[in-house]
Amino acid sequence: MVGLGLPAFGAALAVIGASYGISKIGGAAMDAIARQPEAAKNVQMSMIISCALIEGVALFGVVVALLQG
Secondary structure (H helix, E strand, O other), X not given: OOOOHHHHHHHHHHHHHHHHHHHXXXXXXXXXXXXXXXXXXXXXXHHHHHHHHHHHHHHHHHHHHHHOO
């Protein structure tokens, strides 16, 4: 496909941003569980919900970026 460069770059930025956000959430969750193991269930549930919301926004960003091409 000719002209897919800029939308593909936008989609890549959305994916990179989402992966960075999820990695930050995962690291913070592991720190929280290490500090307070009895709260692991609550931390895990919050982490899963946050990751799902980030993935949804990233998917929306990828679709919008690719539809622009």
